[in-house]
Amino acid sequence: MSNVVSTVFEHTSVPYGEDGRLVRGIIARCGAPNCETAVPLPVNLMANGRGMDGNIEWQFIARKLEQKGWRIGKSATAHRCPKCFSAAKFAAIRRSGEKSVNKTEQPLQVVRENAKVMTREDRRIIFEKLNDVYIDGKIGYGRGWTDEKVANDLGVPRAWVKLLREENFGDEVGNEDIREQAAEAQAALAEIRKLEPDMRRLLALADKVEKSLAEIQKVLK
Numbered sequence: 264m265s266n267v268v269s270t271v272f273e274h275t276s277v278p279y280g281e282d283g284r285l286v287r288g289i290i291a292r293c294g295a296p297n298c299e300t301a302v303p304l305p306v307n308l309m310a311n312g313r314g315m316d317g318n319i320e321w322q323f324i325a326r327k328l329e330q331k332g333w334r335i336g337k338s339a340t341a342h343r344c345p346k347c348f349s350a351a352k353f354a355a356i357r358r359s360g361e362k363s364v365n366k367t368e369q370p371l372q373v374v375r376e377n378a379k380v381m382t383r384e385d386r387r388i389i390f391e392k393l394n395d396v397y398i399d400g401k402i403g404y405g406r407g408w409t410d411e412k413v414a415n416d417l418g419v420p421r422a423w424v425k426l427l428r429e430e431n432f433g434d435e436v437g438n439e440d441i442r443e444q445a446a447e448a449q450a451a452l453a454e455i456r457k458l459e460p461d462m463r464r465l466l467a468l469a470d471k472v473e474k475s476l477a478e479i480q481k482v483l484k
């Protein structure tokens with residue numbers, strides 16, 4: 264008798280055929296905790312009673328039981344009756360399904376937590392502030408004010424200020440402001456150009472001084 268089969272299945276006499284006579288066989292028991300399922304299986308039909316290979320007998324029994332929906336393991340506690348086996352399969356499918364659902368939902372939750380939503384009260388406060396500091400579409404913001412400064416002042420995202428300004432007021436920098444900046448730059452450029460003749464004169468002087476300095480040093484040697 265084989266050691267493999269005798270430890271994995273319970274050898275006994277089991278009823279066989281229409282007359283229910285007892286023949287050599289095994290009892291397969293479900294190894295799931297709290298499951299009492301056990302079925303008899305005649306196995307004497309192919310055993311010649313002596314020296315049958317244990318692995319072949321195990322394969323024969325396993326195949327017979329698997330045809331009936333069992334999961335057969337290599338130890339007595341690893342067997343599962345058809346009911347427990349399909350329950351375990353469904354649990355595994357559910358687990359993998361939950362895992363993939365979580366994978367797609369997690370980033371969404373993070374986004375939801377990070378993205379503040381602009382309330383009507385936020386809109387009102389930003390609008391009132393813009394109304395105070397924004398002059399008009401031609402001039403733009405009053406001196407020193409920008410989207411950034413309004414956002415910092417109110418403690419709201421800069422994008423909200425930009426949105427409300429564009430919706431209700433005008434460009435961040437008005438035409439007037441740009442014109443003023445251009446005029447200032449032109450004036451600065453003119454002043455630098457004015458220095459050009461003086462710079463030429465000074466450079467020529469430097470050349471002269473350098474030459475006479477070289478002659479003085481020659482005399483001193």
Ligand SMILES: [Zn+2]
Nearest residue numbers: 293298344347
């Ligand atoms: Zn079971």
